[in-house]
Amino acid sequence: MTVIFSKKCEYGLQAVLYMAAKEPGCVCPSEEIAKKLKIPKEFVSKILQNLTESGIVDSKKGKSGGFMLAKHPSQIRLIDIVAAIDGLDIFNSCVLGFPSCSPDKPCPVHHKWGELRSKAYEMLAAETMDKFKEKTINKIGKI
Amino acid sequence: MTVIFSKKCEYGLQAVLYMAAKEPGCVCPSEEIAKKLKIPKEFVSKILQNLTESGIVDSKKGKSGGFMLAKHPSQIRLIDIVAAIDGLDIFNSCVLGFPSCSPDKPCPVHHKWGELRSKAYEMLAAETMDKFKEKTINKIGKI
DNA sequence: CTTTAATCAGACAATTTAATCTGTTTTTGA
DNA sequence: TCAAAAACAGATTAAATTGTCTGATTAAAG
Numbered sequence: 239m240t241v242i243f244s245k246k247c248e249y250g251l252q253a254v255l256y257m258a259a260k261e262p263g264c265v266c267p268s269e270e271i272a273k274k275l276k277i278p279k280e281f282v283s284k285i286l287q288n289l290t291e292s293g294i295v296d297s298k299k300g301k302s303g304g305f306m307l308a309k310h311p312s313q314i315r316l317i318d319i320v321a322a323i324d325g326l327d328i329f330n331s332c333v334l335g336f337p338s339c340s341p342d343k344p345c346p347v348h349h350k351w352g353e354l355r356s357k358a359y360e361m362l363a364a365e366t367m368d369k370f371k372e373k374t375i376n377k378i379g380k381i
Numbered sequence: 382m383t384v385i386f387s388k389k390c391e392y393g394l395q396a397v398l399y400m401a402a403k404e405p406g407c408v409c410p411s412e413e414i415a416k417k418l419k420i421p422k423e424f425v426s427k428i429l430q431n432l433t434e435s436g437i438v439d440s441k442k443g444k445s446g447g448f449m450l451a452k453h454p455s456q457i458r459l460i461d462i463v464a465a466i467d468g469l470d471i472f473n474s475c476v477l478g479f480p481s482c483s484p485d486k487p488c489p490v491h492h493k494w495g496e497l498r499s500k501a502y503e504m505l506a507a508e509t510m511d512k513f514k515e516k517t518i519n520k521i522g523k524i
Numbered sequence: 525c526t527t528t529a530a531t532c533a534g535a536c537a538a539t540t541t542a543a544t545c546t547g548t549t550t551t552t553g554a
Numbered sequence: 555t556c557a558a559a560a561a562c563a564g565a566t567t568a569a570a571t572t573g574t575c576t577g578a579t580t581a582a583a584g
Binding site (some may be wrong): 240242243244245247248249251252255276316320324325327328333334335336337338339343344345346347350351357361365370374376377380381 | 459486487500513520
């Protein structure tokens, strides 16, 4: 099997995209998010608690509580979620699994892979949540 | 955590690169490969058995036996190893984990990510083992 | 004030992946 | 022929990831 992001990270990205697609400041209980995205409720709840610690999400306890974005969607980048959940190791470690792969000890694909990786990073760092509102609504309607 | 290839696949790529860097037709016992690459012997042995079934590697049992490449290094692409071990799902499934992501049901990053993914595929499909001989020798000397 | 619905905290279970172990078969070479 | 060294097969263990459960705490609303 091959993975880019962990399930945690995938769900985290989905959940934040979901919240960003709703009215700003809107409070979403984890159950709503879980149902709409068809993912486990307790799991998404845990993940959003993590993102709360990272300052990306805010939470409100008690009845009519739930989660909401802590910042305007235009201030949240895809890479912020990835960094908070999976970390940024993938953008530094060797794709072939060689130890201490670096410019002076490069693995055979160091340069070529590095280019792709940089492009991926740049993409994730350039795109903010506000750009995806319409696309997210569209996709979630079709799950 | 984030992963591109599984450990199996990483070790498989390393082992094939190692064999491709040696004299053509050279027989390598798994112990030698494991020691040089500093990876578990039994594990690499298992992986090379898999690659034998896929026709990328050949094996010779008994004393002075071991593994060797089944084809000339110029006929083995990086993507062949990936396909044999991890499969090519990563190049088809949604990076955000959305179900049935496709051109008519695209996820928010479908297009942008698709471009990067295609570039990665093309790279892995273009590069053959013979291109890496020198770089591999260099890297393994520094592990 | 009590019920209800939510986060939160932490333990637990299940699954997958990674790694190890044990033993068998095969082949070479002394 | 026999011992050594290898692949091969399959079971087992270990670790990480994913998912579930239980209960505590908090806050709103009747």
